[in-house]
Amino acid sequence: MPTRQSGAVVPHATVEDLRALARSDSRPSVSVYLTLEAAHPRNRQNAVRGRHAVELVESRLTDAGVSAPDAAARAAALEDAIVTEVGRLAHPARTLAVFLDGAVARARALETDGEDIVSVADRFVIRPLVRALHLQRRFLLLALSINRVELFEGNGGSLQRLEVAGLPSSLEAALGSDLTEPAVQYHSAGRGRAVFHGQGGAADARTTDIDRFHHVIMRALSEHVPANGRPLLVAADDQHEPLRAMAAQRYEVTERLAGSPFERTHDELRELARGLVAEVGERGRLAAHASYERAHKTGKTAGSRIEDVALAAVQGRIHRLWTNRTAALAGAVREDDGGVVPTRGDDDVLEALAGIVIGKGGEVWVVEPDEMPAPGSAVAELR
Secondary structure (H helix, E strand, C coil), X not given: CCEECCCCCCCECCHHHHHHHHHCCCCCEEEEEEEXXXXXXXXXXXXXXXXXXXXXXXXXXXXXXXXXXXXXXXXXXXXXXXXXXXXCCCCCCCEEEEEEECCEEEEEEECCCCCCEEEEECCCCCHHHHHHHHHXXXXXXXXXXXXXXXXXXXXXXXXXXXXXXXXXXXXXXXXXXXXXCCCCEEEEEXXXXXXXXXXXXXXXXXXXXXXXXXXXXXXXXXXXXXXXXCCEEEEECHXXXXXXXXXXXXXXXXXXXXXXXXXXXXXXXXXXXXXXXXXXXXXHHHHHHHHHHXXXXXXXXXXXXXXXXXXXXXXXXXXXXXEECXXXXXXXXXXXXXXXXXXXXXXXXXXXXXXXXXXXXXXXXXXXXXXXCCCCCEEEEEC
16 A cells, blocks of 8 residues: 655545445444634644533444443543644644544544534444535546656545555656667656657657556556546646556546646645646536436436435435435435334434445435435435
8 A cells, every 4th residue: 555755644534434334234324524723733622622522422322232341342442542643633634533433543534624423322423524525526637757756645635645555656667677679778857757868769768668557557556546536636747648548547637737747836736736636526526417317307316205215225226316405314225125214322324225225236426405406305316
């Protein structure tokens, strides 16, 4: 797996995290979201709110039938996680999400603000996580020239270089003694493009070497850098366009950032990349709305009754579920027949639907009321 150059920080949420939480059979499931004030580790209000969340969790665990000693042990694990991870939360992350599976705590950093949440329920609270992944979508950026190769992970507020096993630092490092013979010499000129000197088949040698260079890069990415829902941007001149086509077989690939990336500042590169990723996100949103409209015309939607959505969810018939971010609906969904039933505690039907749909390979969107494709707290496009 790639590693970041900076010190240990709270990892950002990934699509894989979301799937693991949705498919978890941990009962009861504890979810805590804390939106933190500035100066995270030193702000006393953060400590007060964290302690309050721990007390609520311990009380609700006992209400859910967990023994007092077990509830105390789980609450202690939660408190340790909050205290430790608040100190590791790195800018621009503002929200700390902690999920307690038994006495094992898993923390994730979110870069979206929201209300504090404390939940002890049959399912983890994942809709804030879904929304954060849409709004602060992370991406991979491959900065590439003949003489330099770097991979970054970024989002709207940061861009961090990753160390990836097997990723060459240059064409020469990738090919070594296998550089095409006999006398093809390379140097970079003007915006990182390679100039080649040689006789006879120099042009063919250039093409061969660059193609092999691209294959070495793609082998390292394929073996060590899973997509995890992150699109890949390639920042390079046009001679590296074939690599972008190769990458599209494994990643969602955006338009190429033309020109040498190493002639841009770090901030310029981040802003250009963020703009392209935002365009990808907007195209995806418009395409999802259009897909819902087409499905609605053929009767392949559900939403007039929440019971219809629940039944379709447990039957694995939902392709895309939309939920209203501001809506809540107390209760649970029976997974045998899709029945919507009242429960005690923090169970929420919309959270249950989101978890069921993701667990069965469907897609979930959490949007503002005016962004819903149709009225209701939850509507679905069916398979």
